[in-house]
Amino acid sequence: MQLAAVDYLILAIYFGFVLGIGFAVRRRIRSSADFLTSSHSMPTWIASLAFLAANLGAQEVIGMCASGAKYGIMTAHFYWIGAVPAMIFVGVLMMPFYYGSRARSVPEYLKLRFDEKTRGLNAISFAAMTVFSSGISMYALGLLFQLILGWSFTASVLLSAAIVLIYTMTGGLTSAIYNEVLQFFLIVLGFAPLAILAVVRAGGWAGVSARVPDVMTHTWKYAGDASQNPMGVEWFSLVFGLGFVLSFGYWCTDFLVVQRAMAAQSMSAARRTPVLAAFPKMVMPFIVIVPGIAALAMTSMDLGYSLPVKGNSYDYDQAMTTLMAQFYPSGMLGIGLTALMASFMSGMAGNVTAFNTVFTYDIYQAYIRKGASDAHYLSVGRWTTVWGIGLSVATAYLAQQFNNIMDFLQLVFGFVNAPLFATFLLGMFWRRATGHGAFTGLLSGTGAAALTHGLTMAEGKGAWLANLNEFPSTMAQNFWIAIFAWSSCFVVTIAVSLATKPKPAAELENLVYGLTVLPDESGWRWYQKPAPLGLVVLAAAALLNVLFW
Amino acid sequence: MDLRRPAGLLFSILGVLVLSMGLLSPERARLTDANVNLWSGAVILGFGLILTFLGYRRHS
Numbered sequence: 001m002q003l004a005a006v007d008y009l010i011l012a013i014y015f016g017f018v019l020g021i022g023f024a025v026r027r028r029i030r031s032s033a034d035f036l037t038s039s040h041s042m043p044t045w046i047a048s049l050a051f052l053a054a055n056l057g058a059q060e061v062i063g064m065c066a067s068g069a070k071y072g073i074m075t076a077h078f079y080w081i082g083a084v085p086a087m088i089f090v091g092v093l094m095m096p097f098y099y100g101s102r103a104r105s106v107p108e109y110l111k112l113r114f115d116e117k118t119r120g121l122n123a124i125s126f127a128a129m130t131v132f133s134s135g136i137s138m139y140a141l142g143l144l145f146q147l148i149l150g151w152s153f154t155a156s157v158l159l160s161a162a163i164v165l166i167y168t169m170t171g172g173l174t175s176a177i178y179n180e181v182l183q184f185f186l187i188v189l190g191f192a193p194l195a196i197l198a199v200v201r202a203g204g205w206a207g208v209s210a211r212v213p214d215v216m217t218h219t220w221k222y223a224g225d226a227s228q229n230p231m232g233v234e235w236f237s238l239v240f241g242l243g244f245v246l247s248f249g250y251w252c253t254d255f256l257v258v259q260r261a262m263a264a265q266s267m268s269a270a271r272r273t274p275v276l277a278a279f280p281k282m283v284m285p286f287i288v289i290v291p292g293i294a295a296l297a298m299t300s301m302d303l304g305y306s307l308p309v310k311g312n313s314y315d316y317d318q319a320m321t322t323l324m325a326q327f328y329p330s331g332m333l334g335i336g337l338t339a340l341m342a343s344f345m346s347g348m349a350g351n352v353t354a355f356n357t358v359f360t361y362d363i364y365q366a367y368i369r370k371g372a373s374d375a376h377y378l379s380v381g382r383w384t385t386v387w388g389i390g391l392s393v394a395t396a397y398l399a400q401q402f403n404n405i406m407d408f409l410q411l412v413f414g415f416v417n418a419p420l421f422a423t424f425l426l427g428m429f430w431r432r433a434t435g436h437g438a439f440t441g442l443l444s445g446t447g448a449a450a451l452t453h454g455l456t457m458a459e460g461k462g463a464w465l466a467n468l469n470e471f472p473s474t475m476a477q478n479f480w481i482a483i484f485a486w487s488s489c490f491v492v493t494i495a496v497s498l499a500t501k502p503k504p505a506a507e508l509e510n511l512v513y514g515l516t517v518l519p520d521e522s523g524w525r526w527y528q529k530p531a532p533l534g535l536v537v538l539a540a541a542a543l544l545n546v547l548f549w
Numbered sequence: 550m551d552l553r554r555p556a557g558l559l560f561s562i563l564g565v566l567v568l569s570m571g572l573l574s575p576e577r578a579r580l581t582d583a584n585v586n587l588w589s590g591a592v593i594l595g596f597g598l599i600l601t602f603l604g605y606r607r608h609s
Contacts, residue, residue: 010567024555046552181556193588193592305580327581327585330576332589
């Protein structure tokens, strides 16, 4: 891919704006809360778009396009039964407790609702995970730019890390959120034309459908039997494993996204944030997944285009960038690459700001130095940005050297994450749930996840204890690991809670359903109320499922 | 700070750049005959102008 001067100019202008926002916001930062939580100041639309963009990292964009080419429109399950219902759930049913508790972070909510050890477990594993995942995505970006542009790995890693460092260190969460909104717009404007051009070139959706196997253009038709579809999953693990456990676990408990909604300016804004974000989320598959399917269709046409080949299969991860090189002339190519860079930076800044808050409030203030002045915590927050990004860069280089350590860590983090949603569900809706119950539930869930992986095999992975079952794909294995982890956490939390002493009701006010005063919505219009708005979103998502059945 | 103002400015500048590439440069991408820069540039510029309009409207 050859870049012209105008493409570099576009990238430079974008970097200029990103840094400018960091410095413009700097004047408003007076306390650690301004820096780490935006002091509940964000308008709904800004919080909503940031909520989306923080999750829309470069790996997401590249990966979804790759999955589109590999699995077809079934990939949209990650959106249409995965993210969308979970986003409605967190907005309508969970946000009253997150926001109402006045906790500054998700681990802090666990401390208020349960106890110190549950918070500690969550804070430490979350902090480790965010540094790790931003390092991994930095590594992916370095590799990608080396491959398509011939830039040096070190140059792209350090340049992007330095820019994220400057704008998050100066403007904190506010600056990260503002930039995430710019990044979201850029991602849509940069990638949507590609989707349109690719589908038109392949003869419209009808042309695409005619040129790829039937299974690639249906979401549910082949989901009855795992052997019928390329994902190797059947409807039960799809609905329960992906739709319920994994998606709800991520969208409802991951502080990276929840933090954006908690930054909204009022309780009702915080509740509408994920609900409104679900509208654009629903159409993202048309921008990120459909081009991958079109790329597969064009491969079978006589256009001189083919998905790149690696070994004896396609190199799906290159679907997005090869399309860009073939459809965008200099100018738009600059926008496309800037969008890629932007998606990477939004994902990274999301991790960095969430890490900052959790480290400063839930680790440093809780265990290292209690009761210092707010100015002290503000400065800890700023410096945490620096060494947090430093650690991410180190992780990126580690990933370059030792790929299998990274795979192993990713697996372990998966085990830790899988049961989380059961803990929050019981914590928010069952006042009898206790701290001991939550803590042992989480440990047993992680144990169940590891055990499931140890006893089953998929694509040659797992079964390090015994091979009791062979899954058709790692995706099916992951879904089942999540199902067992969640169920085990759910059952153990209930059992241990019933055997231990409950928290008095007075300590649970604003933390649990039934002991929390919900805002009075009378006199609001329907579109201002989260629940009716959520129903509209769900109906639209259901319609998409039917249209692409 | 009303975010729509800087965002409007950014997308207006990018739109003008891409649009003028479409008007001035005969370069076409390999797989399409469409003037991608012209159309996309116009959309980006339009988006930038709308944001700018919304950002300044309320305050004047």
